[in-house]
Amino acid sequence: MATHPDILRERLEDRADLLEASRLRYRALRGILSGFFWKERLRANLELLREVARVQPEVDAALAAASRRAAAESWPRESAPVRLLDEVRHLREAVAQAVKRRLAAREPPALLGEAMLALEEAVLATGPLLGGRTWARAVEILPRNLPELRAACAAAGVFEAIFKRPLPKGVLPFSAAEANELGRALPLGEVALRSLWERLDRFDETGRVRPFLDRKVRQVPGPAPRSGPELLLHAAFWYDVARVRLGELLEARLDPVVARDEEVPVLLAWLVAREDSPEARLEAGEVLGEGRAGLFELAIELALLSRGRPEGAWNEEAAWVRLWTAAHRARDEAGEDVERVREALLLFIRLRGRTNVPARLFSPDQAPPIAPVGPDLKDLPGLVQAAREAAR
Incomplete structure (x- = not known):
């Protein structure tokens, strides 16, 4: 008993749309590659070539699966799904031969999709036959x-x-x-x-x-x-x-420490967390080591202490504790970023002076300079302690 064509099409499942689209694309590509001015026509249709190359593995898998099912279930040769499979298979072979012929100067890759991409490179490498303006060339490439x-x-x-x-x-x-x-x-x-x-x-x-x-x-x-x-x-x-x-x-938040490109995603997530809680730690991981994470924490706390009084609730003593903890995390770090942090701490110490006026803590431009810090205070925790003493 014959099976209705619509039922056979349903047996193709979602492969029918893919195979019908491939039939149209193969026809267009075969016509382009068989023409006399095929390079110029192909340059104008490189998107078509790339799309065929992109879905070629899916088309090959769909053809193989549908062909096995058609043979196993004895689908009638005159049915529409079988005719679709035969035509797509024939057009695929014609396109493969055309691509191989146009790549005559080089050995084509074994996979058809890769051969199409190789043809694209070969066409683009030769340049336009009749010349072209800059924007048109950009569209081609x-x-x-x-x-x-x-x-x-x-x-x-x-x-x-x-x-x-x-x-x-x-x-x-x-x-x-x-x-x-x-x-x-x-x-x-x-x-x-x-x-x-x-x-x-x-x-x-x-x-x-x-x-x-x-x-x-x-x-x-x-x-x-x-x-x-x-x-x-x-x-x-x-x-x-x-x-x-x-x-x-x-x-604005981490100066004088300069973030590297690979550190930016981690720092962005941490800065958002700090908006909700100043106690949020910058955890060490594959991108940031323990010392480097502490250096960023030290930099952001120092920047907050060096600017005007923060708005809203703010605990000065807690800020100094965070600064001290970050300095201990970063004490073994070395490099230009560490030197810039040391210079920032020294500048902070020189500008603060010893005073009991709270406003002076947030007015470094009005504070008289004091004697430089001695050469024995070189490590970061020591400099943070000196800064805390200068700010009292």
Whole structure:
């Protein structure tokens, strides 16, 4: 008894849509690769080539699974699903042969998807046959469906959502959840953008595309980027905005210690936690060692003591205890950051003087200098103790 075609299509499950889309893409790609000016036509359709290459492993798996089921269940040869499988299989073979033929000068990779990406590189490396303007060349080199471009845009979406809104004064402009998103987006955006710029350097034989785009990076992007270069400029703009804003934020709170790129995600989460509780510790881990974490804690406490009186409830003695504890954590650290912290502590001591007037604690610009600290006070806990004595 024959099986209804609709039932056979249901047996394909979710593979039917994938195979029908692949049939259309294979037809278009076969027509492009078989033409006389195939390179020029392929440059105008690199997004199609990349999309076919991206889903090729899924298509191969779907073809194999559906073919095994059709053979096991004896699907009729004239049914629509079987005709679809036969046509997709035939078109796949035709595209594979065309790709191999166009890669005649080099040995094609064994996998069809990798062979398509190799063909893309070969086409881009040769440059336009009839020449092209700079922006048109950028569009060719940066198709919209590049994985690196998608990653850069995903990171830019996080940056734009946070830093496009008005920044509140004196508080962090993001929540704990947003700090975690920033921590993931920063390295993602950096790696993706670096890869995109390297792609431009590799395939731009004129050497004009990257300088051309570099001049546009700091321009506010349009509301709806569409082409690959526009997406790159949009992502690069918001990545730069995020780096500048975060740099200003970290400098205001952690100066004179300079945060390294890999430390920023951990520091952002810690700063958010400190908004709720000044007692929140910066835990040591793979990114931050014990001494380095203590150095950041020392820097933020010293910055608070050096500025005007904090608003709201504030316990001065507790602040000195935190400063002392952080100094002990960081006492074995060495390097430029430690030297800058020592200099900041020495400056704090010289500006404070010995006075019982509470306001003087928060007015270093009006306090007379005192004699320099002796050379025996070189370790961080000793300097913190001297600062505490000078501030009384």
